[in-house]
Amino acid sequence: MRALDIDYMLGLVPVILGYVPLTIGMALAAMVCALLLACLMAVERVMRVPVLDQFVQLFISFFRGTPLLVQLFLFYYGLPQILPVLSGINGVTAAIIGLTLHFSAYMAESIRAAILGVDRSQWEAAQAVGMTQAQSMRRIILPQAARVAAPTLVNYFIDMIKSTSLAFTLGVTEMMGATQKEAAGSFLYFEAFLVVAVLYWAIVETLSFLQKQLERHLNKAIAR
Amino acid sequence: MISIRGLTKRYGTNTVLDGIDLDIAAGERVAIIGPSGTGKSTLLRCLNYLDRPDSGVIRIGDLTVDATTATSAQILALRRRTAFVFQNYALFANKTARDNITEALITVQRKPRAEAEARADAILGEIGLSDKTASYPAALSGGQQQRIGIGRAMALDAALMLLDEPTSALDPEWVGEVLDLMRRVAERRQTMLIVTHEMQFAREIADRVIFMDGGRIVEQGTPAQIFDAPQDMRTANFLRRVR
Numbered sequence: 001m002r003a004l005d006i007d008y009m010l011g012l013v014p015v016i017l018g019y020v021p022l023t024i025g026m027a028l029a030a031m032v033c034a035l036l037l038a039c040l041m042a043v044e045r046v047m048r049v050p051v052l053d054q055f056v057q058l059f060i061s062f063f064r065g066t067p068l069l070v071q072l073f074l075f076y077y078g079l080p081q082i083l084p085v086l087s088g089i090n091g092v093t094a095a096i097i098g099l100t101l102h103f104s105a106y107m108a109e110s111i112r113a114a115i116l117g118v119d120r121s122q123w124e125a126a127q128a129v130g131m132t133q134a135q136s137m138r139r140i141i142l143p144q145a146a147r148v149a150a151p152t153l154v155n156y157f158i159d160m161i162k163s164t165s166l167a168f169t170l171g172v173t174e175m176m177g178a179t180q181k182e183a184a185g186s187f188l189y190f191e192a193f194l195v196v197a198v199l200y201w202a203i204v205e206t207l208s209f210l211q212k213q214l215e216r217h218l219n220k221a222i223a224r
Numbered sequence: 225m226i227s228i229r230g231l232t233k234r235y236g237t238n239t240v241l242d243g244i245d246l247d248i249a250a251g252e253r254v255a256i257i258g259p260s261g262t263g264k265s266t267l268l269r270c271l272n273y274l275d276r277p278d279s280g281v282i283r284i285g286d287l288t289v290d291a292t293t294a295t296s297a298q299i300l301a302l303r304r305r306t307a308f309v310f311q312n313y314a315l316f317a318n319k320t321a322r323d324n325i326t327e328a329l330i331t332v333q334r335k336p337r338a339e340a341e342a343r344a345d346a347i348l349g350e351i352g353l354s355d356k357t358a359s360y361p362a363a364l365s366g367g368q369q370q371r372i373g374i375g376r377a378m379a380l381d382a383a384l385m386l387l388d389e390p391t392s393a394l395d396p397e398w399v400g401e402v403l404d405l406m407r408r409v410a411e412r413r414q415t416m417l418i419v420t421h422e423m424q425f426a427r428e429i430a431d432r433v434i435f436m437d438g439g440r441i442v443e444q445g446t447p448a449q450i451f452d453a454p455q456d457m458r459t460a461n462f463l464r465r466v467r
C-alpha cells in the first residue's frame with residue numbers, strides 16, 4: 001500500500017470548492033421548483049380534482065418508478081430528438097428539470113401525507129369562520145403540514161445535493177465532474193474521490209445542522 | 225330573525241335530524257338539552273353546513289339556504305353570518321392567541337390588520353387573557369383555550385353564535401371560568417344557540433330551553449316551564465336522570 005499524497009489532496013480542496021456554488025445552485029433551484037410542484041400536486045391529491053388526479057397519479061408513479069439517471073438521459077439525450085425546440089438545452093438546465101420532476105414526485109407524497117395528518121378539527125374551524133377551501137389550506141392546513149413534512153423534505157434536499165453529481169453524466173462540470181477531470185490528469189483517483197466525498201459530507205453535515213434550526217423554528221407553535 | 229324549516233339529516237338509514245322547525249328571534253338565547261346521540265350537535269353542525277343537511281331551509285336575515293339547492297357561495301355566506309364554538313376548542317394550532325382572533329377578521333372580513341389587532345386585544349382583555357396574546361394553543365390550559373375559542377367567535381359579530389357543548393371537554397377546574405364568560409356574552413343579548421349539559425347554566429342564561437330526543441324537538445318553553453313543569457314524559461325522565 002502506498003502512502004496518501006496529502007499535499008495533492010490539500011491542493012485539490014480549493015479547486016473542488018470552486019464548484020460548490022454550482023452544485024448548491026443546481027440543488028437549490030431544483031428544490032424550489034420541486035417544492036412548488038410538489039405542493040400543487042399534494043393539494044390536488046387531497047382535493048382529488050377529476051382527470052387532473054389521474055394525470056398526477058401517473059406522473060408520480062412514473063417519476064418514482066424509474067431511476068433518476070434514466071430520466072436525466074431521457075430528457076437530455078432523448079427528448080431533443082423528438083422535440084427539436086429542446087435541442088439547445090444545456091446540461092445544467094436539463095439536470096435541474098430532471099431533479100425537479102424526480103424529487104417533486106417523492107415530495108408530493110410526503111406533503112400529501114402531512115396534509116392528511118392535520119387534525120380534522122382544524123379544517124372545521126377554518127370553514128366555520130368562513131374561510132374558503134383555498135384560504136383554509138394556505139393559512140391553516142399547509143403551515144401545520146409543513147412542520148410535519150419538514151424533516152422528510154430536508155432529507156430529500158440532502159439526497160438532491162448528492163444527486164447533482166449525476167449531472168456530470170450530462171457533461172456538466174460540477175463537483176463530481178471537476179474531480180473526475182483532476183483525477184484523470186493526476187491518476188491519483190483515490191485521493192481525488194476521497195476529497196470530493198469529504199466535501200459532499202461536509203455540505204450535508206452543515207445542512208443537518210440547519211435542519212435542526214429549522215425544526216426548532218417550526219416547532220415553536222407546539223413548544224410548551 | 226332566524227328560521228329553520230324541515231331540517232333533516234340522515235346517516236345511511238339512521239335519521240339523526242327528523243325535520244327540525246325552529247325560529248330564533250334576534251337577541252334570543254336558546255339552550256338545547258337532551259340525551260346523548262339525539263342530534264343536538266348535528267343540528268348545530270347542519271346550521272353552518274359543517275355537516276350538510278339532506279333537506280330543509282335555513283334563513284338568516286335576507287339569506288336563504290335550501291339544502292337541496294345550496295351552492296358553495298351560499299354555504300360560505302351562511303358561515304359568515306354564524307360563529308361556532310367547538311367542544312374541543314379547535315383553535316388554529318399554528319396561530320397565537322391573538323392571531324386566532326384576527327385570522328378571520330383579516331382573511332374573511334377584509335379588515336385592516338391594525339383594526340383587527342385592536343379588536344383582538346380588546347377581546348383578549350375581556351376574556352382575561354391579555355397576558356397570553358403571543359401564546360400558542362399548545363401552551364394554554366383547556367379553560368384558556370376555550371375562552372379564546374369563544375373570543376374568536378365573539379370577534380366575528382355573527383348574527384348567530386352556535387356553541388356545541390363548550391364545557392364538556394374541560395377538566396372540572398376550568399368549567400367555571402368558561403361558564404362565566406358565556407354568561408357575559410349572553411348578557412349582551414348575542415343571539416345564541418347552545419347545546420349544553422349544564423342545566424343550572426341553561427336555566428340562568430336561556431330565554432328558551434329546547435328538549436330534543438330522537439332527532440326531534442320534543443318540547444320547548446321558558447326555563448321555568450321545562451325544568452319545573454315538563455309536559456312530556458321524556459323530558460321529565462331525562463331531567464330526573466341528570467339531576
